[in-house]
Amino acid sequence: MKLTDNVTLLVTVLMVVAAGIGVGFMITGSLGQSHSASSSSVYDLNLVITTDNYYNNSTGTQPAYFVLGPSGLTSSANITIPAFTLIDLTIFNYDNGNGNFSPQYANVTGTVGGTETYFNNTMMNATDPFNTININGSVTAKSVPIPLVAHTFTILSSTGSVLVNIPVPVSSVVHASFYINQTGTFNWQCEVDCGSGPTGWGGAMSTPGWMMGSFKVIL
Numbered sequence: 001m002k003l004t005d006n007v008t009l010l011v012t013v014l015m016v017v018a019a020g021i022g023v024g025f026m027i028t029g030s031l032g033q034s035h036s037a038s039s040s041s042v043y044d045l046n047l048v049i050t051t052d053n054y055y056n057n058s059t060g061t062q063p064a065y066f067v068l069g070p071s072g073l074t075s076s077a078n079i080t081i082p083a084f085t086l087i088d089l090t091i092f093n094y095d096n097g098n099g100n101f102s103p104q105y106a107n108v109t110g111t112v113g114g115t116e117t118y119f120n121n122t123m124m125n126a127t128d129p130f131n132t133i134n135i136n137g138s139v140t141a142k143s144v145p146i147p148l149v150a151h152t153f154t155i156l157s158s159t160g161s162v163l164v165n166i167p168v169p170v171s172s173v174v175h176a177s178f179y180i181n182q183t184g185t186f187n188w189q190c191e192v193d194c195g196s197g198p199t200g201w202g203g204a205m206s207t208p209g210w211m212m213g214s215f216k217v218i219l
């Protein structure tokens with residue numbers, strides 16, 4: 001082996017070692033990153049809206065929000081979340097009807113990016129490609145067209161200002177994330193007149209666990 005070959009070999013070995021260390025750093029770095037990402041907490045809040053729940057004999061049926069947890073559907077009368085934590089909210093809405101509301105509630109308020117993402121049934125088909133479930137994307141938006149809004153999930157401060165507002169389109173799955181960077185007991189309310197009585201604000205709209213309730217933010 002000539003001297004130049006030895007130098008070439010040495011350089012090659014050094015490059016391979018350096019590359020190996022580099023890859024090692026990349027792997028360590030990415031593991032470190034994913035580790036820190038997984039240790040920063042995210043709180044899952046899953047809500048389900050169903051219709052035709054039996055309210056009482058005179059009112060008949062009403063829509064309601066439920067919390068979907070590890071043991072199934074539970075009451076939405078008292079929802080508790082951690083403060084200063086990313087809340088990962090998904091709302092599964094089985095209601096295909098819309099309603100009347102103050103137009104400001106068509107806007108998304110207080111979420112990460114100021115947006116929500118929703119899927120509805122017009123995006124799902126089995127035609128192209130044929131005979132499979134095609135999920136054709138989703139809509140990410142800062143507001144929902146007024147005729148499409150079935151309910152809202154609105155968190156109100158103690159003075160009545162809007163902390164978070166999520167308009168929920170008819171027959172949809174909605175995803176949004178938000179932080180509440182304070183503690184306290186707030187109220188949540190649907191702002192669409194989906195209840196009973198002449199104004200539509202009776203029944204579900206004024207009964208905890210149906211279309212309103214308390215929203216507690218704790219450390």
Ligand SMILES: [Cu+2]
Pocket residue numbers: 063150151152190191192193194211
């Ligand atoms: Cu409602």
